[in-house]
Amino acid sequence: MMRKEYPRPQFVREQWQNLNGTWRFAYDDHNVGKKQRWYLSEKNFTKEIQVPFVYQTELSGINDRTIHECVWYQKEFELASLEENQRVLLHFGAVDYEAEVYINQQFVGRHEGGHTSFSFDITEALTAQGQIVTVRVWDPHEDETIPRGKQFWETESRGIWYTNSTGIWQTVWLEIVDQTFIESVTFTPDLDRGIVDFLMNISDLVDNLFLHYKISYKGLLLLDETMKVMTKTSRVGLDVYQNRIFRSNFHDKGWTWSPEEPNLFDVELTLSKNEQIIDQVTSYFGMRKIHTESGMTFLNNQPYYQKLVLDQGYWEKGLLTAPTDEDYKKDILLAKEMGFNGCRKHQKTSDPRFLYWADVLGFIVWGECASAPSYTEKAAERLTKEWLEIISRDYNHPSIITWVPLNESWGVPEIHHDQQQQHFSEGLYHLLHALDKTRLVISNDGWEMTISDICAIHNYNHGSKEETKKYEWYKETLATKQNLLMYPAGKWAIYAKGYQHQGEPILLTEFGGIGYRISEQKGWGYTSVESSEEFIEEYRRIMAAIYASKGLWGFCYTQLTDVEQEINGLLGYDRKPKCDLSEIKKINDQFFPERI
Structure with missing residues (x-):
């Protein structure tokens, strides 16, 4: 079983590559992998695991409930040839607890934290042929400074404590982007004024850069505008109610989000340079207070x-x-x-x-x-x-x-x-x-x-x-x-x-x-x-x-x-x-x- 769905539904690009599935895997119980540079070859990877399921689970194909504080992953993958100015981003949904990532034997980054997403630009580490990603995970179970929630520090779960989880437990995936791309978008609704505060961050500021945005509600196009991007961070207030008072759920079903009426606004963002499209993202937000x-x-x-x-x-x-x-x-x-x-x-x-x-x-x-x-x-x-x-x-x-x-x-x-x-x-x-x-x-x-x-x-x-x-x-x-x-x-x-x-x-x-x-x-x-x-x-x-x-x-x-x-x-x-x-x-x- 493999998790194939797009992992980041609030910020969607059409072109992406899922790296879930079969990976090589190894326990490093003596914590010698870094010293012996396991990322240089595959000889120490004696097991296989199904990502994104941790080795303690049945769906991982291993189903081992014993504690192994240090584990390694490795996978080969192919990439299409990159065009000039394109970059490759490697994303991890979540890895418990500390991850060190290597691409083609080169260290590209480290992340600490077991429940949040992270990514690295791996472009400089790519080769002309096939690619290899290697991940070392360190999850010390007796370290009481680590946020672990309900995960038990012993082998057998009991009481209110559950089986611990070590390693990759959310989707791993790739995106190819232009050197100038949309890094993030946030929407802050102001329900009383009928305005959403839109904040966009881009990776690099260049000349002749424009953002085209469309906001629609259940197929009804509300805003279709273009703005020139002058700074890496752009903020603008958008009037989604269009000065109409009957949008608040007070007089009718309105446009607000609630469990009873989960109304959402669809967003399309297009970034262009010299009239050429260089990035496109879709998203959504809800007017909720x-x-x-x-x-x-x-x-x-x-x-x-x-x-x-x-x-x-x-x-x-x-x-x-x-x-x-x-x-x-x-x-x-x-x-x-x-x-x-x-x-x-x-x-x-x-x-x-x-x-x-x-x-x-x-x-x-x-x-x-x-x-x-x-x-x-x-x-x-x-x-x-x-x-x-x-x-x-x-x-x-x-x-x-x-x-x-x-x-x-x-x-x-x-x-x-x-x-x-x-x-x-x-x-x-x-x-x-x-x-x-x-x-x-x-x-x-x-x-x-x-x-x-x-x-x-x-x-x-x-x-x-x-x-x-x-x-x-x-x-x-x-x-x-x-x-x-x-x-x-x-x-x-x-x-x-x-x-x-x-x-x-x-x-x-x-x-x-x-x-x-x-x-x-x-x-x-x-x-x-x-x-x-x-x-x-x-x-x-x-x-x-x-x-x-x-x-x-x-x-x-x-x-x-x-x-x-x-x-x-x-x-x-x-x-x-x-x-x-x-x-x-x-x-x-x-x-x-x-x-x-």
Whole structure:
């Protein structure tokens, strides 16, 4: 199986070359490959692997769960002859954790960070004949400064920890571009003014350079204009509403993006030099606004109740990597079928293909990043770097409405009283807002928050159906805003020492976790049932406490699917439903319409 779809749907060029498929592969358990210069030949590559699946997966063709901290990849590929002034870019969707890349025995670049994309200009290393790419990956599992999220540092997964992933886990691909090309494009919607701020960066400034842009909406051409490019960075405000007021979803269905109406604008960009086309890119954006006011969240200036599901983003045969592009689409459609309008992508940065389908199908995403196990200055530096790259890559996706830089004090275990860790939390909050004014930011999802746009609380203390006193206490805890802020989430305070609620909306962002085994897989959940009928009743019982609350403005249920030993999903690890999904939808559709 090979992932063949275009890997970067927000920034598309027609001419590209997929390098997924069979690669030579080797373990380097003694870390001698660099010293012995394995990139000079193929003699040490004794295995084969199917990229983009890590060696720990069945789809890789290796399926080895033992730990190998250093691994090597190698592949031969062909390129068409380059024309004058053409360059070749080599792209990696994601490599966990540190990658060093060689082309034809020459080092071309290094990237650190396991969840974000990177690329190198490899033109100078190409030869007249066939090409060879070699990749060394270093993934030290006991280094507690590395953001690894749910990946376990031991061989066998257990508890809330899953099988680790090492190496290439997203698509590898090539593009041939002119020496002068469009490097990036960002779209910042201003829904109230009907304007999108368009920012383009180009690689090189030359004479007689022009950009032609077309913006259309469902086939209706709105803008068709040309501008002369005078600087490497060009910014312009584009009036997509054309001064018409009936575009806001208030009077009609409008042109805005939402889970109910996922409207998108198509963009075509053509860069020309001396009247010759040198680059063409297609993209899209959505007119979407998210903000908070009066203790509520607002989507496109209307109160919006968020019904989210926790999504770990793991697959039985591919771990972090979906077996096919259709699997991303399937997960979203199944969640929407159950009445959820979004997900919190947990301890993982989403593949751009998942975000594409969320944009197209209408599905809110809370973007998260893997946490490091402990706090050090190095861990803080690494997590910050990862977030800089996440914002850069995913900025244009309208489906992402919230960033979650920290979760349950992972990586900041002393944040309740330690001012250094509090400063780090505040620093991430302000950094993300400094880079992105279009989204909300949660400082520390779960508890011990500092400054935050949403008060995000985790609470699994609903007990089983036999624990009636515990359940009544749970209902009382959720009943009002005052109670939600008064009672701790387990043993942890809602806010870190020196911080308090500032009127932000309160959401219950982890709860539930009903355990129901539908396969031979043994595992655990926060409560357990023995039949699909019991599963529905348990879900109804837990959700009744949510719907009775007069203080909550949304929820995130744990969780979408089973993952390894966690059998607390609404779906099995293979995405088989555990009950009649229409019954889950009926329950989810009961939230207070009168409050909206």
